[in-house]
Amino acid sequence: MTFPKRPPFKKPAPLRAACHGVVLACALLAGNAMAQKPHQGALDAATQYKDESIKMLERMVNIDSGSASIEGLDKVREMTVAELRKLGARIETFPADPHPGTNVVATLTGQGKKKILILAHMDTVFKEGTAAAKPFYIKDGRAYGPGVMDDKGGVIAGLYALKILQQIGFKDYGQITFLLDTNEEVGSVGTTALIERIAKQHDVALNLEPGRAADGLVVEHKGSATALVEVKGLAAHAGVAPEAGRNAAMEVAHQVLQLSKTADPVKKTTVNFTVLTANGPTNVIPASASAKGDVRAATPEEFDRVEKDLIRIAQNKLIPETEVRVRLVRGLPPMPRSPASDKLVRMAEGIYAEIGKKLTIESSGGAADASLVAGVGVPVLDGFGIVGGGIHTPEEYAEVESVVPRLYLLSRMLMDLSAN
Numbered sequence: 001m002t003f004p005k006r007p008p009f010k011k012p013a014p015l016r017a018a019c020h021g022v023v024l025a026c027a028l029l030a031g032n033a034m035a036q037k038p039h040q041g042a043l044d045a046a047t048q049y050k051d052e053s054i055k056m057l058e059r060m061v062n063i064d065s066g067s068a069s070i071e072g073l074d075k076v077r078e079m080t081v082a083e084l085r086k087l088g089a090r091i092e093t094f095p096a097d098p099h100p101g102t103n104v105v106a107t108l109t110g111q112g113k114k115k116i117l118i119l120a121h122m123d124t125v126f127k128e129g130t131a132a133a134k135p136f137y138i139k140d141g142r143a144y145g146p147g148v149m150d151d152k153g154g155v156i157a158g159l160y161a162l163k164i165l166q167q168i169g170f171k172d173y174g175q176i177t178f179l180l181d182t183n184e185e186v187g188s189v190g191t192t193a194l195i196e197r198i199a200k201q202h203d204v205a206l207n208l209e210p211g212r213a214a215d216g217l218v219v220e221h222k223g224s225a226t227a228l229v230e231v232k233g234l235a236a237h238a239g240v241a242p243e244a245g246r247n248a249a250m251e252v253a254h255q256v257l258q259l260s261k262t263a264d265p266v267k268k269t270t271v272n273f274t275v276l277t278a279n280g281p282t283n284v285i286p287a288s289a290s291a292k293g294d295v296r297a298a299t300p301e302e303f304d305r306v307e308k309d310l311i312r313i314a315q316n317k318l319i320p321e322t323e324v325r326v327r328l329v330r331g332l333p334p335m336p337r338s339p340a341s342d343k344l345v346r347m348a349e350g351i352y353a354e355i356g357k358k359l360t361i362e363s364s365g366g367a368a369d370a371s372l373v374a375g376v377g378v379p380v381l382d383g384f385g386i387v388g389g390g391i392h393t394p395e396e397y398a399e400v401e402s403v404v405p406r407l408y409l410l411s412r413m414l415m416d417l418s419a420n
């Protein structure tokens with residue numbers, strides 16, 4: 001996933017002064033007549049934790065924890081677990097088999113009923129040595145370093161939101177579970193089953209992937225699938241007797257052109273054939289060829305529709321005597337927008353308005369752990385980490401002035417979800 005560059009993040013207005021005792025002015029400021037006063041205890045705690053949380057972010061960023069950097073991942077995990085233990089969390093670890101890392105499930109038990117899951121990942125896309133070559137630094141209000149927003153900012157957001165709840169003595173949740181994935185950047189192969197199993201035990205989930213550059217949450221992730229086309233033809237000498245052959249390469253070319261039309265721009269379903277194979281010497285009509293296509297769709301029904309259309313359209317062959325097989329292999333499920341996620345969006349918008357801020361609500365073509373949660377039917381919203389941009393690039397950054405608002409947002413979400 002890449003995000004477009006955005007103008008610099010605006011520093012939040014001095015809201016506590018502006019809002020103190022002047023609810024109407026505060027509401028107008030937020031452009032929301034229903035805006036409530038901020039929860040002063042949570043806002044004070046978020047403000048107080050700003051420097052400490054950035055220091056912890058610095059420590060974490062300066063440890064390389066690429067998906068294959070087991071030593072670094074262990075260090076990040078130990079650091080995180082130590083903080084969670086201080087909060088009184090029960091810690092369980094699960095090997096990310098067949099991946100070499102270790103996942104963490106931390107559980108806090110409260111006095112209420114609601115079971116809330118938060119998720120973040122400890123691994124980054126950056127290779128060993130990146131942190132030493134380009135350690136954490138802050139310039140013009142932006143913090144830089146490998147994984148600073150994706151997703152160490154998310155790990156920090158989760159830890160400090162829980163610290164805020166502890167500080168203000170909030171225990172109205174039934175259970176808050178913090179799941180830390182160790183291999184998200186390589187498709188969560190070793191965490192998929194764990195996420196699905198744990199998610200099912202919860203009423204609602206928040207994924208702590210980075211807040212999008214325009215201060216966004218993600219309400220919708222497309223699902224992913226792969227279209228596979230296999231063609232069998234007949235080999236022949238390309239110079240001596242080409243008419244005796246059945247050219248599988250020609251047929252696969254014809255197929256990818258017509259099968260690409262299963263895309264639907266209105267429904268934002270994309271079908272892109274990206275891999276074509278037909279090997280052999282140039283003087284032989286190829287007897288076999290194949291193609292793979294990347295398929296993205298916003299709903300499970302769209303995948304069903306694409307699958308049916310692929311099979312139907314593939315029957316129209318360029319070379320009748322070839323054999324054509326088409327399949328759709330489903331990957332991560334879609335996280336579609338739903339009444340339940342819209343309710344979470346309204347809750348988040350209301351909370352952000354309390355501090356005079358506005359969220360953007362975004363869709364993403366990329367899949368995430370939140371998709372696995374949505375796949376088992378649990379309401380989920382994504383993008384609750386620290387705001388940033390340049391994801392997966394050497395210029396990846398986190399907005400320093402987004403730390404306090406985002407800690408406030410996440411801690412208040414946990415509070416309101418406990419009540420509703």
Ligand SMILES: [Zn+2]
Nearest residue numbers: 150151184209
């Ligand atoms: Zn991520």
